[in-house]
Amino acid sequence: MPASELPYEILSLVADYLYKDYKFECIFVCKGWKTTFQELFWKDREVRSVKKLEDAAVAVKHSTSDFPYGVVLQTLTIVEACTLHSLLQSDAFETFYNLKHLVLEHVIIDSTDIKKITYSRPWKSLISLKLVIKIAKQNSLTPILIRLLTNYPSLKEIDVSPHSSMNSLNFNLKNFNTLHKRSPQLESIKGCFNLTNIHSNSVNTIPTTIAALHVTTLDLDLLDWDYLWLYYFSYKYPNIRTLKWKTMCESRERIVKEYNRNKAELLHSLKNVFPHLTTLEFYTEDRSTWSHALFWDLLCRSNVPIKKLTYILRVCFSSPNFQQMLIQRLLQSFEKTLETFFVAGNVSYDIRYIVRLNIPSCPVLVDLTLYDCGIYIDLDNLLDSCPALRRLMFTSGQLYISPEIREDPGKHGLRILGLDNVDASAPVFSYMSYRCRNLEYMNLDSIRISGSISEETGSLLINMPYTRLKKLDFHRVLFYPSNDHMNEKKVINLILLSQLKSSFPSDENEDHVDEIHDVDHLAWFHLFCKKITIGFESKIRKLPKEEIATATEYYKSTPATERVNLSEERKSFQGLVPKRFWEKDLWKGYVELRCGHIASYKMPLLWVDEDDY
Known part of the structure; x- marks a missing residue:
């Protein structure tokens, strides 16, 4: 099929990968592309200011073309600062009357705008609105914002945040109830708010609040909040499917005391908390355990059907013991439904203090990520407990296998x-x-692997004969002759990547897999230090043929008892020698990473020296 005859659906997919300037150029390629790319170009536009938008509207009005600009433009972003007054008074929106998505990256609001909003025309086509707001006068924003949303009866998504962290958007119970009364079609709420304290007199009214049944996504960055807000949201948003809760504040002593005193009565009265919740993202900078305990009390005991769980702790007091307890509690609570689990802790890795993570049965868990939690994982426990696991990302810990023979x-x-x-x-x-x-x-990446060096071959063999890699990424990996000698003086700096020449091992000959010698050497590498302006940096390079021959001959002809240390401490940097002294690393032995097959590999620190080739 000629390119000029490609259907709209294909051209639309192509346009998704093009910059706006390229979309514009595609309009003039041929007649078959003109209408399609003209529509795709105008469908999503970005302008610098309201003035530029008005200029575009004037040009459209005076255009002799029959192209329906007013219908086609559906997404508009205004980049530079504009006042709410100039926005509401602009006639440009009468030209682009089918606009569905509006992004204002810097809108200035003051208390006088509420009168202008009252007399502005309703905008029935708009379904999503993003506002980054600069408040001209403090404490004037929230009622103006609520009033502004009245003009958009079809609105389904809102995203509101202050332009500066110095400004805050204060929301109370009345604000949320009014918001949904005036925008009944809302499905998604995203914003950065201060949630004001809920008065004790209002607590009894929360169970009778009118539920906002259309809302399925709640994404909040909270500068301040009261634990009663989760109690309120459980009644207000019973159909929530995605909850993102980011707390950037410390727990206030009064709120913690009230929570500890009242939690049993309130939280236990909730019979069905977020029954449709499948995605939860929780982020906290709280140094206490209060915010964690709140989520545990509300969600972990409620049999919520969470499938995707993200839990991030920053600037936190947490220890490896707390991280381990947290992970196990969450896995046990959602073990029947959890498919993706991401935890990012804030623990500096120290092998002296790591604790074991005992993973409970998670039969549908597919994706597991554990960052900076200070734990060690038994590989058998992980694989047996998570039979559906397809992706594992693990940082700052230890991976081991039990000495018990299975x-x-x-x-x-x-x-x-x-x-x-x-x-x-x-x-x-x-x-x-x-x-x-x-x-x-x-x-x-930056891992440490230990093992025994063969006296016969001089190699530390990492044998993965059943593994056929499509891609291997290899970055700052250090090898040591034993776990007891993980220091820079013992690091092994020569590395051989190899793969099997023969067919993939079968179950019948797996007992003799270590005896397979029919291998293809892909490349030899040398870890070395390179002098820079201040000090040294580590690099890795491919050995040229001559040096490969030298290394191979050395390990064939030199008995283990005659391999002596030839390195000089003054020329060593973190166990690495300069490139020209590479032979001084031969006595330490070499590492062979042997796989069934390696289709491609990448080493970010790879040093390319034309003199070597």
Whole structure:
């Protein structure tokens, strides 16, 4: 099919990947593209100011073209600062009467605007509105905002935030109730608010609040809040499917005391909390356990059907023991429904203080990410408890295998593995290769791998014969001859990537897989230090053929007892020597990472030196 005859649906997909200027140029390619790209170009527009929008409206009015600009333009972004007054008084919106999505990246509001809103025309086509607001006068915004939304009876999505953290949007119960009364079609609420204290006299009225049944998404950045707001939201938004709750404040002593005194009576009275909630994102900068306990009391006991859970702790008091308890509590609470679980802690990794994470049965968990939690994971416990797991990302911890011998561990379908700042032994990777035969993507970043060096070959073998990688990312990985000697003086700086020449091992010969020697050497690498303006930096380079021959001959002909330390401490940086002294690293041995197949690999620190080739 000629390009000029491509259908609208295909051209629309192509346009999604083009900058606006390129879309404009496509209008003039051929007649077959003109109408389609003209529509796609005008469908989503960005202008600098209200004045530029008005200029565009004038041009459209005087155009001799029969192209329906007013119908086509559906998404508009105004970048520069504008006043609410200039926006409401502009005639440009009469020209672009079918606008559905409006983004104002810097709108200035003051108390006099409420009168102008009263006399402005309703805007029935708009379904989503994003406002980044600068408040000209304090404490004047919320009633103006509520009144403004009255002009958009078809509004389904709002996104409101202050232009500066110095400004705040104060919301109370009345504001939320009025908002839904005037915008009954709202489905999504996103904003950065101060949620004011709920008076004790209002608590008894919360169970009788009129539910906003259309709302399915609530995304809040909270500068201040009272625990009663979750109690209120559970009644106000019974059909919530996505809840994003970001707290950027410390717990106030009064609120914590009230919560501890009243939580049993209030929270236990809730019989059905967010029964349709499937996605939860929780972020806290609270140094106490209060905000965590609140979510546990409200959600963990309520059998909420959460499928996707994100839990982020920042500037937090938490210890590895707290992180471990938190993760286990969440996994146990949502084990029957949880499919994606992301936890980002704030624990500095110290192997002396890490604690074991005992993972409960999570039969439908597909994606697991654990960042900076200071824990160690038993690989068998993980794979047995999460049979559906396909992606594992793990940082700042230890991955190990139990010394207990299992007769027939089941095969597992893990496909993607990412490790960062993790300690593991070579047998962990060999065992993973045996159990996870569908592993296709492996990202190793700043990890430390230990193992035994063969006296015969001089190599620390990381044997993954069942693994056929589509991509291997390899960055700042350090190798040590044993777990007891993880110091920079013992680091092994020569690395060999290899893959099997023979066919993929079968179950029948898996007992002899370590004896397979028919391998293809993909590349040899050397970790070295490079002098920079201040000090040194680590790099990795490919060995040229001559140096490969030297290394190969050394390990073939030099007995282990004659491999002696030739390095000079004064020329070493974190266990690395300069590139020209690479032979001084031979005595330490080398690492061979051997897979069934490696389709591609990437080493970000790879040093390219034309003199080597």
